[in-house]
Amino acid sequence: MTILHISAVKSWGGGENHIENLCFELTQSNPEVINVVLCVKDQLFHQRLSKTNIITETAPLSINLDLRFALKIIRMSRKYKANIIHLHDPSAIVLAILADKFFSLPPFVFSKKTSFPIKNKKLTLYKYNYSKIKKYLCVSEETKRITAEAIVDNDKLITIYHGTNIGTKDSLTPFLLREKFGIDSSKKIIGIIGNHIRAKNFETLIETVNIIVNIQKKTDYIFIQIGSQTDRSEDLLQSVKNLNLEKNILFLGYMPNASNFIPQFDTLLLTSQSEGIPQVIYESFYHKIPVISTNVGGIPEIVQDGINGLLAPKQKPEILAQKIEYLFNNEHLISDFVAISKENLLKYYTTSIMAQKTLQEYKTILNGN
Template sequence: MTILHVSAVKNWGGGENHIETLCNELKHSNPEIKNIVLCVKNKPFHNRLKLTNIAFETAPLAYNLDFRFSLKIIALCKKHKVNLIHIHDPSGIALTIIADKLSNLPPFIFSKKTSFPIKNKKLTLYKYNYPKIKKYFCVSDETKRICESSIHEKYKLITIYHGTSLLNKGTETPFLIREKFKIDPTTKIIGNIGNHIRAKNLETFVETVNEIVNIKKRDDFFFIQFGTFTDRTEQLTNKIKELKLENHIAFVGYTPNASNFIPQFDAFLMTSQSEGIPEVIFESFYHKTPVITTNVGGIPEIIEDEINGLLTPKHDPKLLSDKIIYLFENKELINQFVQISFNKLMTNYSSLSMAKKMAEEYKFVVSNQ
């Protein structure tokens, strides 16, 4: 069986990490499944794949519906006798549909990795309900619930939690946070990993730091954030300067293997306003780092408040700051949180479990064509 994974994303994020993890795991657990990734030429995912043993091809994508990308899908399906196309992002659906209109393609599977509702627009609904999409892999039950209002054939929706690979975990980093930023040993390092996009709501991250430092007058915390800078970054850095937080927060930018820094965090803080289930939480589970996060998307399905982490509603920097202080004033909770989370990860959220479920669905779809 040959699977073509289509990614039309132009940056590197959790979705692309998921594709890499899935292909690597399938290579070990299901060697009878051949995986080929099609990604955007000369973009971060392309550069990342060069460093792996994953089979991949590239195509230019100068604008959203660049026909050259669709023509490459057709060529790859013919060249490799592809049995199934796994589409990993909304732009990829449109480009694959165009290819299907030009040349009859094998069936599709689509991974819904976010909790964003599907827009109630005619063309959008047509795209998401295209008959060749035989399954929708939803990253959480919450994502599945949100999709149900827009997908006509609801039986096609299934939840498969993304898993984290146990094959490639590391702790090697280009620098040590405490050394680089001259952080006192008694100061707690609170970390975040995420690109500077609207969903990650890093405005609340900055406001939380302001609550800790300027409102609560605590100088025993240092906040560090890893992720690709965007057009939102300048506004964030200006806000940091305005609030005089330069000595309390650092934006590092894109860093390869950023999750390797997690063991250097005393806690992981996520302030997102929208998520599926971010893999970086599973990475924190693995590295036994306690998690404080907003309760958006599927996150409450993997973290129970005060059982294996701390949850707050979105857009509430005051409560987030309260939770941070609460955690370190009740240090006995840390061991409880990380041990329960680690056990949950090993039992339910490994990439092996994810790959096994996806392989079963691949085989079901192909065998029923």
């Protein structure tokens, strides 16, 4: 069986990590499955894959409907005799449909990795209901529920949690946060990992820090954010400066293997307004670091408020500030939170489990079901 994975994403994030993990796991457990990846030339994902043994080819993508990328899909499908094309983002769907108009491609699988609703527009609905898409692999039950509103055949919808690769976890970092930034041991490090995109809603992060530092006058926390900057970054940094929070919140930008820093956090904080399920939560489960998050997307499916973490509504910085204070005023809860999370991770949320469930869906398609 040969699977051609298509990614038209130019950054590196949880979705790209999922592709890498899926290929690694299937190669190890089922060497008869050949995984080939087509990604955007000279972008972060390409750079990452070039350091692995995953079979990777690239194509330029200067516009959304770049014919060069579509033609490369056709060439790779022929070259590797692909049995299934696994599409990993909405742009990949469009490019695969375009390619299919020139050359009949094998069946598609689409991974729905976010909880964004599918827009009720004719062309968008056509794209997502394209007849070649045989399965929609949803990252959470919430993602499945939202996706079902736009998909004609709901029997094609399957929930497969991505999980994390417990065999590749490490805590090696180029520096120690406390040493590099002179952070006193009395201060708690609140870690945030994610790119500067709308879904992560770092505006709420800044508002939360403002409440804690400028309104509550608390100085025993420092917030460290790791992730790629975007066209949103300038406004975020300006907000930090306007509120005089430069010493309280640090934006480190993109860091390779950012999750290796998690053991240096006292808690992981997510302020997202939309999510599937962020990979970083699973990674925090593994490293036994407590999670404080907004209750968006599939997050409440794996983090239960007061049971193995703390949750707050989206865009409610005052409640997030309360949750942070509550956690560190009740540190005896942390041991239970992280123990339950680690146990759940090993039972339900590993990439090994994810890969086997995905493989079963591949086989179902090839068997004509």
